[in-house]
Amino acid sequence: MSFQYLNPGPARAFKDRFTTKVDETKQWYEEGKSGKIGLLGLPYSKSSISASQASEAPQSIRRALGFYTTYSHEKEQDYTDVTMLDFGDAPAHPTDTEKTNDLLKKSVKEMLEEEACSRYVLLGGDHGVSFPSITAFHERWGRVGVLQWDAHHDVRNTEDGGRTNGTPFRSLLESGVVRGEDLVQIGIRDYSNAQAYAEYCARHGVAVYTMADVDAEGIASIVKKEIQRLKEKVDLIYLSVDMDVVDQAYAPGCPAIGPGGLTSRELLVSVQEASGDPIVKAMDIVEIDPSKDVRDMTSRLAAHVMMRYMYQ
Template sequence: MSFQYLNPRASPKFKDRYTTKADESRLFYEKGRKGDIGVVGLPFSKSSISFSMASEAPKTIRKALGAFSTYDGSRDRDFSEVVWLDYGDVQTHPTDLEETLHRLKQSVTDMIDTEACSRYIVLGGDHGISFPSISAFQKKYGRVGVIQWDAHHDLRNLDDGGRTNGTPFRSLIEAGVLKGEDLVQIGIRDFSNAKAYSDYAKEQGVRFYTMGDVERQGLDAVVAKEIERLKDKVDIIYLSVDMDVVDQAFAPGCPAVGPGGMTSRELLSSVATASRHTLVKAMDIVEVDPSKDVRDITSRLAAHVMMRFMYQ
């Protein structure tokens, strides 16, 4: 029988013939297939020091891309030709943290080794995923510079609880993967950190900017200045976007929300500024908890962060 208005294989959603949605530019990775951006999900949040279901974020962020078109009106350009290859999500171990970290690093390495794309996006997960992800990029490309958008230093000690979402950058520094001077932290928020970790950052040569610094100097200016400083020192630049850098009014779906953060426009503008540089090779987006979100506000903002990276 031929159905006039039914299709068991397709969604009944409306389709405008002149509009391409960002999720329509996705192809699933197959051997020999090429794309512009490689995307992998690291759905892990068991290392979070607060309750978190950030492991659900990769699928909600991908879904959110279906709400936005590929046309940028400010530049009068359609980016529908930009293809992102989806490598899927890593199968994590149900109980073994170290095994999961190994799987995350191996999977990011596997994606890079296909050489099917020129740039990459890693969807977390909590911020603990940055340790294996950045380690994989360092092994492949050499010296890595990191620009981190975050309310927190994530330089906690490893004695109180081991590797958590509060320790990725201390883990990277102490493992010799990342030099302190090659780490830039932007958006560090008042009453969200301990003095010991601010002191540790200074001792290691980390460049960090509080929200007060951002207000005085300008966010885009800070990003441009630090990329200029890093470009002659590192082989690639990796962007790490912790969504809790955004004020809780604009990103309610984070485990560690708080007032006094960036606006969504500030985050998007600064990510776009960074992403235009040729040395910027990869980005992760972390700390989106769909169970705490309201009308997918935070997942949709994370999808826009992806698009600012993809569409340059």
């Protein structure tokens, strides 16, 4: 039987013939397909030191892409031709963090080995997923420079709890995947870190920009300066966006919310500044817990972060 009005299946959505939503440019990956952006979910948050359902964020951010169009009025350009290939979600072990890290790394490497895309977006998950993801890019392409937007250093010791969402950059530094001089931390917030970890970053030569530095220098200037410095030394640059870098007023759906962070506009402007250089090949977005969000504010902001990265 064919229906004239009924449509069993997906929920109906209004369609304006002149409007393309961002999620309409997304296709599931199949062998032989190519596109500009490779998308992979890393839905793991059991390593979080605070209660978190960040494993639900990849699907929440994907849904949020459906709220926005591909047209930039400021640039007077429509990005309907920017295709995303969605590689789905990487698997995770139900109890073993080390096994999960191995699964996540192998999943990222499998995506890269397809050579189907020129840039990649990884959707966490808590910040612990950055360790296996960045490791995969290092093993595939070589020396990695990292710009890390974060309220926290994420270089906690591993003796007090193993690898957690507070340890990814300590793990990267101590495993030799990332050199201290190739790591830039932006938005580090007062009263959110221990003195020992500030000193650890200083010993390893990490470039640390606090919120006071952001106020004094301007975040776009900081990003531009550090991209220019890193590109002289590294093979690729990876952007790691921990959404708790944003003030709690703009990103309430983070497990570690706090006042005094970036505005949503500062985050978007700085990601756009960083993404303009072709040496920037990858970005992860982490630390969104949809169960703590308000009207999907944080997932919607993450969708805009993706768009600033993709539409160059």
